[in-house]
Amino acid sequence: MKHFCVIGSPISHSRSPALHNAAFQALAIDARYDAVEVLPENLKEFMSTFGDIYSGMNVTIPHKETVMKYLDEVDDCARSIGAVNTVVVDGGKLIGYNTDWSGFTQALLEGVKKSVADFDAAFLMHKPVLVVGAGGAARAICFALKQLGAVLYVTNRTHEKAQKLASDFGGHALHADELSKIQPLLVVNVTSVGMTPHENESPVSADQWAQWRVSPIQQFAFDCVYAPRDTQFLKDSEVAGFKSITGETMFIHQGAQAFELFTGRKAPPVAID
Numbered sequence: 595m596k597h598f599c600v601i602g603s604p605i606s607h608s609r610s611p612a613l614h615n616a617a618f619q620a621l622a623i624d625a626r627y628d629a630v631e632v633l634p635e636n637l638k639e640f641m642s643t644f645g646d647i648y649s650g651m652n653v654t655i656p657h658k659e660t661v662m663k664y665l666d667e668v669d670d671c672a673r674s675i676g677a678v679n680t681v682v683v684d685g686g687k688l689i690g691y692n693t694d695w696s697g698f699t700q701a702l703l704e705g706v707k708k709s710v711a712d713f714d715a716a717f718l719m720h721k722p723v724l725v726v727g728a729g730g731a732a733r734a735i736c737f738a739l740k741q742l743g744a745v746l747y748v749t750n751r752t753h754e755k756a757q758k759l760a761s762d763f764g765g766h767a768l769h770a771d772e773l774s775k776i777q778p779l780l781v782v783n784v785t786s787v788g789m790t791p792h793e794n795e796s797p798v799s800a801d802q803w804a805q806w807r808v809s810p811i812q813q814f815a816f817d818c819v820y821a822p823r824d825t826q827f828l829k830d831s832e833v834a835g836f837k838s839i840t841g842e843t844m845f846i847h848q849g850a851q852a853f854e855l856f857t858g859r860k861a862p863p864v865a866i867d
């Protein structure tokens with residue numbers, strides 16, 4: 595039997611084991627996927643035996659950047675992003691990938707396609723997009739948005755981090771009181787604000803959405819938070835006329851892409867709660 599895992603701290607909330615174990619079962623693959631709590635001070639020790647025990651893993655907060663120094667190879671996209679969320683053990687070598695950016699892109703394009711009749715994959719080309727948040731996950735989202743040709747704006751509670759992220763990806767940093775200067779075609783939440791048990795919170799004020807709205811153009815809101823599914827951020831955006839795309843779709847796509855890297859097989863559609 596092959597063993598896989600997701601490491602992070604905290605990790606008990608992760609739905610990755612449910613996703614991957616259901617996929618292994620659906621394809622009758624003899625493998626098991628567990629959640630393993632690894633504290634930052636224990637990462638080095640964990641990585642010293644990881645390749646002997648496991649065939650692959652996913653990596654989440656707070657290890658996505660620090661894990662890179664224990665890998666033999668990191669693919670070009672993950673290196674540009676500066677973070678790894680998937681590690682595959684291949685012939686004894688540890689190889690790092692990032693499926694957050696590609697999972698986001700797939701979820702975004704599917705979500706947009708569902709709600710506009712004349713869908714064009716280049717719909718973000720030269721269009722303003724606002725990223726709310728400037729942590730590790732936001733780097734993957736900015737990378738994806740640059741691939742799609744968007745004009746990138748970043749805002750964050752800690753402005754210096756927004757400035758650094760914007761400058762790394764050729765975007766612009768905005769202070770909280772400058773948000774009405776743009777009329778974004780897409781707004782993405784990449785903070786943890788609004789996650790269970792703080793379901794009533796949003797990193798964007800409820801009245802901001804109406805100021806951004808440019809009717810009749812269809813604008814979009816994307817929340818990378820997936821628990822709860824319908825976040826306050828998305829609810830507020832819908833009131834103003836934005837179309838929402840849930841983080842659950844990104845979670846499923848990043849997981850499916852990791853599954854394909856682990857097994858070389860296409861991930862089956864699975865239902866998780």
Ligand code: ATR
Binds near residue numbers: 732785
């Ligand atoms: P991740 O890897 O998921 O991006 P992270 O690097 O810890 O995790 O980043 C979390 C993001 O959520 C950051 O942008 C953080 O803002 P700061 O850079 O100011 O810390 C943002 N965030 C977390 N809690 C927040 C809160 N209560 N209000 C606003 N932003 C918050």
